[in-house]
Amino acid sequence: MGRNLKNALIALLAPLPSILLFASFNHHHHHHPIWSWCHHHPLLLVNTLFFFNINVLFWLISLIQSSNWMIDVYWTVIPVLLVHYFQSHPSSQFNLGRSRTVVGLTWVWAMRLTHSYFRREKWQWGAREDWRFTDLARQYGKNWWWVSFFAVYLIQQVFLIGVCMPMYIVHSVDTPWNIWDTFAVIMCITGIVFAYVADTQLHAFVTRNEKLKEIGNALVPNLDSGLWYYSRHPNYFGEQVWWWGLAIFGWNLGCTWVWIGAVVNTMCLGYVTVLVERKMVKLEYRAEEYKTYQKRTSVWIPWFKSSTIQVPKEKAS
Incomplete structure (x- = not known):
């Protein structure tokens, strides 16, 4: 299997744990006590999914591949996943027009940035990592393997959840446009x-x-x-x-x-x-x-x- 195809497959499979777990939650939250905390605390659930699926899993993949390329691709994907998570969460409430507008805009933004990324990378999956990560790897040397967990992945949780908070608010308040x-x-x-x-x-x-x-x-x-x-x-x-x-x-x-x-x-x-x-x-x-x-x-x-x-x-x- 070629490197490009292998990286594409890894990238497509990587978010499945969170997607499947959330689908299970939506299906069983009324019937199983283990899901009750997820129903009342959507932000706690999304941060838990992010931590284990993005921070831990993506970091482990980066150690195996000696490259942090995948987080760049997912900067364009994670906001789309988040807006649909907030919209479909059982506790959500929202103005339908505002919700559809924000979801639509997020998709347009994501397609624009995804197209720009792959055009720049000559339509290759994981051909290289961000040059700033490469510079940090040189700076930290043999300690980079553990420093990268914080400098590349944990920090992304702060940034992405932070800038995507309006998506949560839009799906928490139902007022007219x-x-x-x-x-x-x-x-x-x-x-x-x-x-x-x-x-x-x-x-x-x-x-x-x-x-x-x-x-x-x-x-x-x-x-x-x-x-x-x-x-x-x-x-x-x-x-x-x-x-x-x-x-x-x-x-x-x-x-x-x-x-x-x-x-x-x-x-x-x-x-x-x-x-x-x-x-x-x-x-x-x-x-x-x-x-x-x-x-x-x-x-x-x-x-x-x-x-x-x-x-x-x-x-x-």
Whole structure:
């Protein structure tokens, strides 16, 4: 069996323990006392499933394969599983229109991010792990096998459950649709579309450089067109607009603390931005160009170029 097919099979089978256990709970919770705590504590159940199925099982798979590739794929899948879990839980109550809207938006977001991931990975399952995990593995050396449980998997539970809390709130409160729901939809769709366009422009840029490298021509040092003309990380901006739009659904239903997940996720992405930019300026062929780009271009929020830096005519053309 080829590596790609084997990894695809592993990824498809990996969430089955949680899916089967939850299906059993939904079928037997009225008849078996062992399920009573699950009925009254949906968040406790989902965190238990996440801990054993994602943190422990995925970690064990990563030790066997010496790669943490699978958590990247499941960043796009877990929110879909969570929104359906909250919707179908026996204790759920919700406005049907709002529920269907959030479920639909989550599917669209997941398909966008999944497509972007596999397009970037040339449609391979597990061809490589995130470069940040590889750097951490070098940093921790022989201790990485146990550090990775916390740095790669347990931390994902905090992030994913946190940013997906609006999905729980939407399926815990039944109130009529209002103007803030409409605003949240607009924000979510804007974020998804913005991130898709930015990722597509980045993919075209990377593909072009790969072709230039194949024929021995000089690489284009920096992407400074399209949405990337106005923002150094428009894909990150679009992703954040999606999560903040989702948080508005929860806030609108009276849960002010729902912002915590979006705030933590934004702080995390801010740190990732720093890591990415440090990596950019270490590449000799693009270092000077990127430093100028940093000085003239907004980090996340799209904005006009700064006029404080004078760019030579040959580089401005």
